[in-house]
Amino acid sequence: MIRIFLTGYMGAGKTTLGKAFACEISVPFIDLDWYIEERFHKSIRELFTERGEASFRELERNMLHEVGEFEDVVVSTGGGTPCFFDNMEYMNGCGQTVFLDVHPDILFRRLRVAKLQRPILQGKTDEDLRTFIVEALDKRAPFYSQARYRFDAGYLESRGQIDESVQRLRQLLGL
Numbered sequence: 127m128i129r130i131f132l133t134g135y136m137g138a139g140k141t142t143l144g145k146a147f148a149c150e151i152s153v154p155f156i157d158l159d160w161y162i163e164e165r166f167h168k169s170i171r172e173l174f175t176e177r178g179e180a181s182f183r184e185l186e187r188n189m190l191h192e193v194g195e196f197e198d199v200v201v202s203t204g205g206g207t208p209c210f211f212d213n214m215e216y217m218n219g220c221g222q223t224v225f226l227d228v229h230p231d232i233l234f235r236r237l238r239v240a241k242l243q244r245p246i247l248q249g250k251t252d253e254d255l256r257t258f259i260v261e262a263l264d265k266r267a268p269f270y271s272q273a274r275y276r277f278d279a280g281y282l283e284s285r286g287q288i289d290e291s292v293q294r295l296r297q298l299l300g301l
């Protein structure tokens with residue numbers, strides 16, 4: 127049985143790599159954000175706005191427990207998932223956890239063009255965004271570092287790099 131959780135900051139590549147990796151090893155893929163959006167018929171952005179973050183985190187935990195029961199699955203979590211409740215402990219208890227480690231400069235480059243979909247980054251100037259990423263990584267590091275594996279996901283800019291990363295992840299996990 128294969129149950130893998132990909133964790134890491136926004137823009138680390140959890141969705142991109144998770145999807146390609148699951149396809150490569152022929153295991154169903156679940157992106158926790160998409161799973162939540164389908165279940166509630168709302169975007170993550172709407173759920174944040176309507177309920178507030180605390181309530182979003184509760185439903186995120188509930189949905190994590192739901193997908194954590196699936197057998198043979200690659201799950202891409204949301205960037206904040208490991209940092210609330212005992213979510214990290216839960217994931218370590220039922221599957222293999224991977225922290226996608228990416229340098230803040232690369233995260234900044236990716237997120238400045240993809241911040242609209244992410245409620246937490248809304249309305250930030252470039253300067254704000256850079257500082258915000260560095261500070262958030264500092265706060266979240268104690269959670270991400272509890273993942274069993276650490277993977278350098280700084281190379282996802284082209285199809286070729288994604289393929290190469292998929293193979294590297296495969297080796298890391300011995301699959």
Ligand SMILES: Nc1ncnc2c1ncn2[C@@H]1O[C@H](COP(=O)(O)OP(=O)(O)O)[C@@H](O)[C@H]1O
Pocket residue numbers: 134135136137138139140141142143202205235236237239240282283284
């Ligand atoms: N070459 C690139 N140039 C700009 N943005 C990129 C590039 N590659 C990926 N991104 C962006 O970086 C983010 C990383 O991918 P994603 O898999 O969504 O990360 P995560 O799920 O960890 O938040 C995406 O939002 C994507 O739009």
Ligand SMILES: O=C(O)C1=C[C@@H](OP(=O)(O)O)[C@@H](O)[C@H](O)C1
Pocket residue numbers: 134135136137140141159170203204205206207243244245246
């Ligand atoms: O870091 C966070 O707190 C969040 C990350 C997002 O997922 P991605 O990391 O896939 O962008 C999404 O769950 C939500 O916007 C909150």
Ligand SMILES: [Mg+2]
Pocket residue numbers: 140141157159202203204
């Ligand atoms: Mg994602």
